[in-house]
Amino acid sequence: xxxxxxxxxxxxxxxxxxxxxxxxxxxxxxxxxxxxxxxxxxxxxxxxxxxxxxxxxxxxxxxxxxxxxxxxxxxxxxxxxxxxxxxxxxxxxxxxxxxxxxxxxxxxxxxxxxxxxxxxxxxxxxxxxxxxxxxxxxxxxxxxxxxxxxxxxxxxxxxxxxxx
Amino acid sequence: xxxxxxxxxxxxxxxxxxxxxxxxxxxxxxxxxxxxxxxxxxxxxxxxxxxxxxxxxxxxxxxxxxxxxxxxxxxxxxxxxxxxxxxxxxxxxxxxxxxxxxxxxxxxxxxxxxxxxxxxxxxxxxxxxxxxxxxxxxxxxxxxxxxxxxxxxxxxxxxxxxxxxxxxxxxxxxxxxxxxxxxxxxxxxxxxxxx
Numbered sequence: 639x640x641x642x643x644x645x646x647x648x649x650x651x652x653x654x655x656x657x658x659x660x661x662x663x664x665x666x667x668x669x670x671x672x673x674x675x676x677x678x679x680x681x682x683x684x685x686x687x688x689x690x691x692x693x694x695x696x697x698x699x700x701x702x703x704x705x706x707x708x709x710x711x712x713x714x715x716x717x718x719x720x721x722x723x724x725x726x727x728x729x730x731x732x733x734x735x736x737x738x739x740x741x742x743x744x745x746x747x748x749x750x751x752x753x754x755x756x757x758x759x760x761x762x763x764x765x766x767x768x769x770x771x772x773x774x775x776x777x778x779x780x781x782x783x784x785x786x787x788x789x790x791x792x793x794x795x796x797x798x799x800x801x802x
Numbered sequence: 803x804x805x806x807x808x809x810x811x812x813x814x815x816x817x818x819x820x821x822x823x824x825x826x827x828x829x830x831x832x833x834x835x836x837x838x839x840x841x842x843x844x845x846x847x848x849x850x851x852x853x854x855x856x857x858x859x860x861x862x863x864x865x866x867x868x869x870x871x872x873x874x875x876x877x878x879x880x881x882x883x884x885x886x887x888x889x890x891x892x893x894x895x896x897x898x899x900x901x902x903x904x905x906x907x908x909x910x911x912x913x914x915x916x917x918x919x920x921x922x923x924x925x926x927x928x929x930x931x932x933x934x935x936x937x938x939x940x941x942x943x944x945x946x947x948x949x950x951x952x953x954x955x956x957x958x959x960x961x962x963x964x965x966x967x968x969x970x971x972x973x974x975x976x977x978x979x980x981x982x983x984x985x986x987x988x989x990x991x992x993x994x995x996x997x
Contacts, residue, residue, distance in 0.1 A: 644803070646808060647809065651808075675897060677816070693844060693845050700894075703894075703896060707889055
């Protein structure tokens with residue numbers, strides 16, 4: 639496999655959550671999301687009740703993937719920041735390491751300059767946490783000590799039950 | 803590359819429907835969308851052209867239920883089948899956990915099927931995957947058409963390794979859930995092996 643499964647534990651999740659909340663407040667954002675490059679929502683801060691977060695995550699990842707494709711055609715490794723400006727809302731998308739996408743949605747109560755500045759600061763903190771997550775899950779996987787693994791005893795019946 | 807979240811107790815897996823243009827990948831997803839309870843599905847998103855040809859991908863999130871206290875979510879994607887969308891097709895395969903190859907049973911699409919399987923194998927290789935090691939099933943679609951090729955011949959052409967296959971008529975929904983279940987099972991078994 640070219641990449642590792644992303645396994646998130648409670649402790650790291652809480653740290654990520656805190657970091658996102660901080661960014662949300664400091665950047666005066668409407669909502670802040672973390673999405674993995676495969677299109678899965680990892681965490682969010684702010685009021686996302688009116689947003690279809692699953693679709694947003696998948697489309698953001700598609701957007702990053704397409705932009706990455708364009709970058710490679712031009713001989714760039716990747717474009718690390720995307721920015722879309724709307725009439726009311728704007729969206730700032732940036733990469734954290736090679737795996738995670740940070741999405742900040744903001745309106746005229748904030749500004750692109752402020753968002754960029756705060757994103758830059760949070761990116762370092764978040765990247766460090768994700769590095770820890772990767773090494774932690776790899777060690778656990780190698781030592782075969784995944785706590786409380788829901789898969790170890792998965793049966794055909796469990797799977798059949800999903801399709802009832 | 804699944805995403806396992808112990809904090810929210812969720813498992814997310816990505817399944818990609820691959821195949822030549824007009825073989826019925828989007829039709830598979832549309833049927834699943836129609837027949838799934840509203841509380842188990844998200845929006846079906848189609849990035850398509852004005853003539854309803856897939857331009858980038860279709861996306862359907864499904865939350866089928868729980869396994870041992872973990873919510874199991876499948877994210878279903880289709881690729882654009884037309885040959886000239888090769889670059890976009892490759893991108894969708896990123897982080898895939900399971901693949902469904904939808905073959906068009908019509909005799910005149912045999913070459914397109916073979917070309918598409920080869921394209922799939924190559925695109926996966928480029929990303930460091932091996933098709934033979936991935937959860938992978940084949941669906942022979944359009945079995946109701948008069949010009950459908952015999953199953954043995956299809957198997958010879960696109961399934962030399964004899965992996966699990968399903969017959970389908972996606973427009974009527976026949977075989978669609980059987981295929982999804984087939985690949986979901988392999989994906990979950992793979993997780994069992996790794997964790």
